[in-house]
Amino acid sequence: MALPADSVNVYPARYTLGAGETARLNRSVFGPSGEALPYRKVTWTSSDEAVATIDTSGLVTGVGAGAATITASVDGHSARASVSVFDCSAQTSIPASQCLALIAMYDAYTDSEWRITGSLAAGPDPCSWSGVTCAGGSVSGLVLGTTPEGSISYKVGDLSGLTRLEVTGTHLVGSLPSTLGSLTKLEVLSIHSTSVSGSIPPELGQLSNLKELYLHSDSLTGPVPPELGSLSQLTVMRLDDNQLTGSIPPELGNLSSIQRLNLAGNRLSGSIPRQLGGLATLQALGLMANQLTGAIPKELGNLSSLTNLALFDNQLSGSIPAEIGNLAKLDTLTLYANQLTGVVPLSVALLGGRVQSQFNRNACLLFVPIIPGNTGLSIPDTQDYRDADLDADGEICGIAIGGQ
Numbered sequence: 001m002a003l004p005a006d007s008v009n010v011y012p013a014r015y016t017l018g019a020g021e022t023a024r025l026n027r028s029v030f031g032p033s034g035e036a037l038p039y040r041k042v043t044w045t046s047s048d049e050a051v052a053t054i055d056t057s058g059l060v061t062g063v064g065a066g067a068a069t070i071t072a073s074v075d076g077h078s079a080r081a082s083v084s085v086f087d088c089s090a091q092t093s094i095p096a097s098q099c100l101a102l103i104a105m106y107d108a109y110t111d112s113e114w115r116i117t118g119s120l121a122a123g124p125d126p127c128s129w130s131g132v133t134c135a136g137g138s139v140s141g142l143v144l145g146t147t148p149e150g151s152i153s154y155k156v157g158d159l160s161g162l163t164r165l166e167v168t169g170t171h172l173v174g175s176l177p178s179t180l181g182s183l184t185k186l187e188v189l190s191i192h193s194t195s196v197s198g199s200i201p202p203e204l205g206q207l208s209n210l211k212e213l214y215l216h217s218d219s220l221t222g223p224v225p226p227e228l229g230s231l232s233q234l235t236v237m238r239l240d241d242n243q244l245t246g247s248i249p250p251e252l253g254n255l256s257s258i259q260r261l262n263l264a265g266n267r268l269s270g271s272i273p274r275q276l277g278g279l280a281t282l283q284a285l286g287l288m289a290n291q292l293t294g295a296i297p298k299e300l301g302n303l304s305s306l307t308n309l310a311l312f313d314n315q316l317s318g319s320i321p322a323e324i325g326n327l328a329k330l331d332t333l334t335l336y337a338n339q340l341t342g343v344v345p346l347s348v349a350l351l352g353g354r355v356q357s358q359f360n361r362n363a364c365l366l367f368v369p370i371i372p373g374n375t376g377l378s379i380p381d382t383q384d385y386r387d388a389d390l391d392a393d394g395e396i397c398g399i400a401i402g403g404q
Contacts, residue, residue, distance in 0.1 A: 004075050005030070005031065005037060005074045006031055006034075006077065007077055007079075008042060008072055009027065010027050010070070010072045012025070013081050014081060014083070014084070015084070016083075016086065017052070017060065017062035017107075018085070018086055018087070018088045018100040019063060019064055019085055019086070019089065020061075021100065021103075022061045023060050024057070024058050024060070025054070025060055025070060027042050029042065042074045043072070043073045043074065044071070044072055045073070046060075046069075046070055046071075049063065049068075051063055051065070051068040051083070052070065052085055054070050062083075062085040063085065065085055065086060067082065068085070069081070070082075086099070086103055088100050091125060093125050093127045093137070094134060094139055097158045098126075098138065098160070099126050100155065101139075101157075101158035102126055102129070102159075105153050105155065105156060126139075127139075131144055135161070138160070139162055140162060140163050140164070142162060143165075143166045144167045145168060150169075150173070151172065152167065152172070154178075155179070156177060156179060156180060156183070157177065157180065157182035157183065158179075160183070160185070161185060164188045165183070165188070165189055165190070165191075167191045167194070168190075168192060169193070171194075172191075173195050175196065175199070176196060176198065176201050176215075176220075177201070179203075180201060180204060181201060181204055184207060184208060184209065185209055186209060187209055187211045187212070188211065188214075189213050190212070190214040192215060192217050192218060194217075196220065197220065199223070199225075200223075200225055204231075205226075205227025205228055205229070205231065207231060208230075209233055210231050211234060211235050213234060213236065213239075214238045216239060216240045218241075219243060220242040222244065222245065222246070223244065223246035223247075223249075224244055224246065224248060224249055224263065225249070227251075228251070228255075229251025229255060230251075232254070232255070232257060235259045236258075237252075237255070237260070237261050237262070239262065239266070240263060240266070240286060241265040241266075242266050243267060244266040244267065245267045247268065247269060247270030248268055248270065248272065248276075248292075250273035250274075252273065252276065255279060256280075256281070258281060259281055259283045259284070260282075260284045264286040264287060264288045264310065265290075266289075267290065267291055268290040268291065268292060269290070269292065270292065270293065270294070271293060271297075272287065272292060272294065272296065272297055272311075274299040277297055277298075277303060278299070281305055282305060282306055283306060283308070284307060284310075285300075285303070285306060285308070285309055287314070288312045288314065289312075290314055291314065294317065294318070295318035295319070296311065296316055296321055296335075297321070298322075298323040299323075300323070300324060301322075301326040301327060302323070304328070306329060307331050308330070308331070309327065309333050311338070312334040312335060312336045312337050313336075316338040318340065319340065319341060319342035320344055322345035324347070324351070326347070330354075331354070333351050333352060333355055333398040333399075334398045335374070335399045336373060336398065338373050339376070340373075341376030341377060343377075343378055343379070346384055346385065346388070348396075352388060352389075352399055353388040353389065353390055356390050356391075356397035364397040364398070
């Protein structure tokens with residue numbers, strides 16, 4: 001004899017649909033002792049079938065604008081879910097496909113700052129929804145703030161006119177949909193400080209108009225896609241503070257417009273590609289706090305626009321290339337916590353002296369970790385080097401030799 005049901009749950013507890021769209025509600029049935037009863041059938045009903053219908057399997061179909069309550073019943077117990085239906089064909093501000101994509105985003109991303117003005121079912125203009133910007137009859141911008149929990153719907157790819165997409169919030173979960181690569185008009189993609197995981201879609205390399213890419217402080221894993229090297233308009237790439245692995249793709253040397261490139265705080269390994277030395281517009285290069293090995297490429301000395309070079313906390317070895325001293329605009333140089341050896345070139349020591357003169361000794365001390373590394377480096381005891389080491393403490397700012 002089958003156990004009687006003692007309780008039933010329905011999830012998700014709310015859903016938003018466009019007219020004609022379908023979605024499946026799930027249910028869980030439990031017995032008197034809390035045991036799951038997965039095969040018990042429930043009876044589904046809708047409070048208003050002019051708004052939404054539901055079949056025996058829990059498949060909901062949006063019919064017309066409004067709100068309906070869906071009830072699952074078994075053995076005298078019931079649970080409810082609310083369903084709102086928006087009729088995208090009743091608005092003319094944007095294409096219906098974009099309207100449906102916004103509804104999918106809204107439903108997947110329950111954002112306390114992204115609330116629809118008025119009732120969703122009452123048929124307001126989608127371009128008036130908070131966080132939505134429209135131009136030329138299309139959604140051009142979508143800015144979503146913090147969220148209790150949510151994900152990015154794959155239907156984001158239907159927002160074909162989007163030029164700016166910003167999503168933040170520590171409880172944003174799931175992975176980055178590959179459909180982001182369909183947003184070929186996108187200029188700014190910013191999804192950071194979240195719990196988004198999984199790999200970076202290589203399809204992002206199709207975003208030929210992208211100028212700024214912020215995917216930092218997330219939980220992304222896997223490699224840096226070499227396809228990102230195709231982003232010729234990109235000025236900023238921040239992939240720092242993730243869990244990315246593998247090597248740095250030499251294809252990033254094709255980023256002809258890049259000004260800031262930050263891959264710090266990951267688990268990247270292998271050597272620094274010499275191709276990065278061809279990035280004539282690069283102003284800041286952050287590769288610190290990874291697992292990079294091998295020598296510092298002398299080609300980095302060709303980065304004539306560089307003001308910040310951060311390579312500390314890796315496993316770099318060999319000597320410091322004298323060509324680094326050619327970086328006349330450099331005002332921050334941090335090489336400590338590596339395994340560098342040999343004599344520090346005077347041209348590089350002079351760079352450290354300039355850094356110290358600009359930021360004073362206290363700021364320079366911030367560059368020195370508990371275990372500085374570079375025990376195989378040395379500085380000749382000559383007047384030229386003593387002049388570079390402004391306070392003659394035996395260190396060059398940003399390099400941290402030995403255990404001093």
